[in-house]
Amino acid sequence: MNDAYRLTSDAATQQKVVPLQQRVVRLTLYALLTALVLIYSIPAFGVIITSFKSNGEIARHGLWSAPQQIRFDNYREAWYDGNVKTYTINSFKVTVPATIISILFGVLTGYVLSKLPFRGSQALFIFIVAGMFYPPQIVLIPLFRLFNEIKLYDTLYPMIIVHSAFGLSICTLLMRNFFATVPNALREAAIIDGANELQILLKVMLPLSLPALAVLATLQFTWIWNDFLWPLVFTQSDTKRTIMVGIITMRGQYSVAWGVQGAMSVIASLPTLFIFVFFQRYFIRGLTLGSVKG
């Protein structure tokens, strides 16, 4: 995926003579990283074991004993029973537009706050960021009434709207901070070339802030995808459920569903993981700066 980058960096290291000391440092680094990642992965590994064990086996022998056999029953059940396909499609229908809209909002607001500041823009910024401090449970009732009144209850729109609005805080925070690192001289040069603010934003600012956009897209996608509070409250039909609501309702008042929940969770983690892998190329040093220069 990042072959081009890796080639150049490898070439760069080969050109120099690598001193022994540096090689030892590298080796230690690898050993440390590997050990760290192994320990770190244990709980996630636990989720994966759960998904391959029957509930009865966990009940009798605990989670951490060696599985008697690898069984895919939980995956089969997660996929065929319940509406996992519908849930997954719904999750996409909510997550993709909400991610795009919230980032769009953040880009617009962040640009004004960092590059077109005005008296009180500092206060406006804090006002916007303040939205993040509120525990969302407290606004459930007023929001429920709102969506009910405008006849959006039991559709997917409330989640898109709510995530776009609540996402404004974090998106503005991130975009504003990133735009602040872009030298003002670039904007001034563009103005001299006759560009208007929209053109500056699209042609100058956005290409430079690809890493920030990639991070935001990754984070927003993950958060929105993983949220279950809003869809739980704003929908009631099985056809409007998202995958996260599906996972938590697998468990009954007096019954357990560890295995199937685990399997569904692993299935549900794939899109977010894919998004991460897809966007992380933009986190790598040099690529973005290089592309702008070229």
Added chain:
Amino acid sequence: MRRRLFLSVLTTLVLALGVVAPVAGQGDVKQVTLLHYFSGELGFDALSQIFNNFKASHPDYIVLTNPVGHEEFKTQILIMLAGDEPPDIFSYWAGARVQFVVDAGRLAPIDDLWESAGLDAVLPPAIVSGATIYNGQHYLVPFGYHYAGMFYNKQVFADAGITELPQTWDQFLEVCEKLKAAGVAPIALGSKNRWPAQFWFDYLLLRTAGPEYRADLMAGRASYTDPQVVRVMELWKELVDKGYFYPDANAYDWTDAGDLVAVGEAGMTLMGTWLTGYWDGTVGLVPGEDYDVFPFPVIDEGVPDAVVGPVDGWVLTAKAKHAEAAKELMAFLLTDTESQAIWAKGQGALAPNINVDTAIYSPVMIKALDIVKAADTFAFNYDLATTPPMAEGGLDMFARFMDDPSGYETYLQDTENVAKEVFGK
């Protein structure tokens, strides 16, 4: 007005971005919307079957169900009621919780349905008077109920040389001693989520001070610092001090306690009949062979015999849009014996409808049913017997007690302080 205008603009914007979402279903005359907490495999499958049966006999009805995990349910139903968009009917726990919603004026009485469907004829009188009537009117149609009893591992009891089940407190202590001598923890309790501990408090109080005093305590007419309550805590403490409870009760869930008994590390656990659903279905025990049940022993002679458990039922909301159709469904859910049987089997519950054939039950459930029938009183467990804010205070006390029983006097005082605030004493 401006808000609406703005939102329509917003909606258009969302639409313009090419989002596809189907429009909400159109209202049918005979449509019933229903919110319930019977999520999870067992409850969900059984309910789907029941609603299919309903559709078969009522082809012109549409039932829109919405299962929610039972913790999330508490939040959601409050929001839906407060937001003036409640479902037509919802499942709820009989007792103080229904009373709370009735007092708030959010439920509609169903006396007419009671009359026309002849529900008195299909229910045991104790359930009618205890679970369905609030402020003098019928509000709740029972769907299933549970009994909390002492479930024990037969093999473990036999290995410890216990030949007779304890009927009195002294016999019970003897049994515990034998189990302990055999190297097994006599009692498993999983009070991580607090409520499993309540059955101990309930039964100890019911077997000593009696149902009437307990009702007073639940309603705020008696005090948590009364000698009756202190005695309960002392009896309970004796069990803990003697090492009869499996250590670290607060670290385990009720299923963990079930596992401990199932694998033979503990002898018994005081739990509701839903445990049989978990043991039979998930763990794979054979009812009657691997495990059995006995009632909580008698402590003081002459105290009326009481059993403890929750009743799940259906209630009709005051703002139901399809009240008539909803009532039809409510009556069906109780009077259709086949549905009642499906439900009881699916949930490990007891069917409130007396016409349900007992052949559907496992030998253990039949024993539980007999115990309930023989009892003088059916009492709701603590968190359903007292008002929700009080229940929170009491459940806290039980968890603290299981952590360190020596401070019980302080805990009782703290609980009484909560009671003073809740009941405005």
Added chain:
Amino acid sequence: MGKSLWLWRIGFLAVPLSVYTVVVVAPLLYSFYYSLTDWNGFSPNYNFVGLDNFQRIFRDPLFSNAIENTVIWMIAAIIIPTGGGLFLALMLHEGVRLANLYKSLFYFPISLSLAVIGQVWIWIYQPRWGLLNVVLREVGLGQYARAWLAKADSALPAVIAAWSWQQIGLAMVIFLAGLTAVPTELTEAAQIDGANRRQSLRYVVIPMLRPASIVVIALAVINSLKSFDVVYVMTKGGPFHSSDTLAMFMYNECFQKYYMGYGSASAVVLFLIALVVVAFYFVWQMRAMETIYE
């Protein structure tokens, strides 16, 4: 010029701010209003009680307990995930082989459903066969084995550990993006000037990470103020409120005890505390940042 600038500002801000006002601010004002009542959530009727709820809050030992726990949480959140994420980002930014695999593994926890992760952590802390106690006994530290989630003194740290584990990946992503903003020329120039790796890190890289660290720390503070989901799944604030956070306290008052008015008052207090803390933090950090980039 000034006039057209205002047109751009309004054009950019109008839609995001309107959505924000309707979906976030208006419901928030509703809950301010509820906080002045004795509403129980269910009843259509309630009484106006003025500031009674606020008076009660400051006498409530459960509330001060929740504040204390939240502060502990906040401090831990600033240190552990931030430090861990920075450490990982710096290591993985060195262009190590398989960096993408490592990054994905560190990110994986965030993409898993919390309901399932919480359960796995419960199984790690389980006293009988839980992984932690088993390992402690294996390595001869059996005397430290305990019922982690059942004891009042270890429940909160145990939950925070589980939470931090999930959050590290988040901080790592943001720092990785921040590192892309550090021009390669700068570090190279520093090396040419004779700076060793540690010096260039200390004097070149770390200061350039300020925007990213503002975001990470702000997120840590905010997430700790709102910390709810993981507590809810793992302990529900128990045993006996030893792991209660402010959000958990609010949830209990509103939805378990049905003191909607009182619970709303606690949310208002939480909001005000957060606003003050974060306003100071931002103003201070923004000033510092602007001096770098201006």
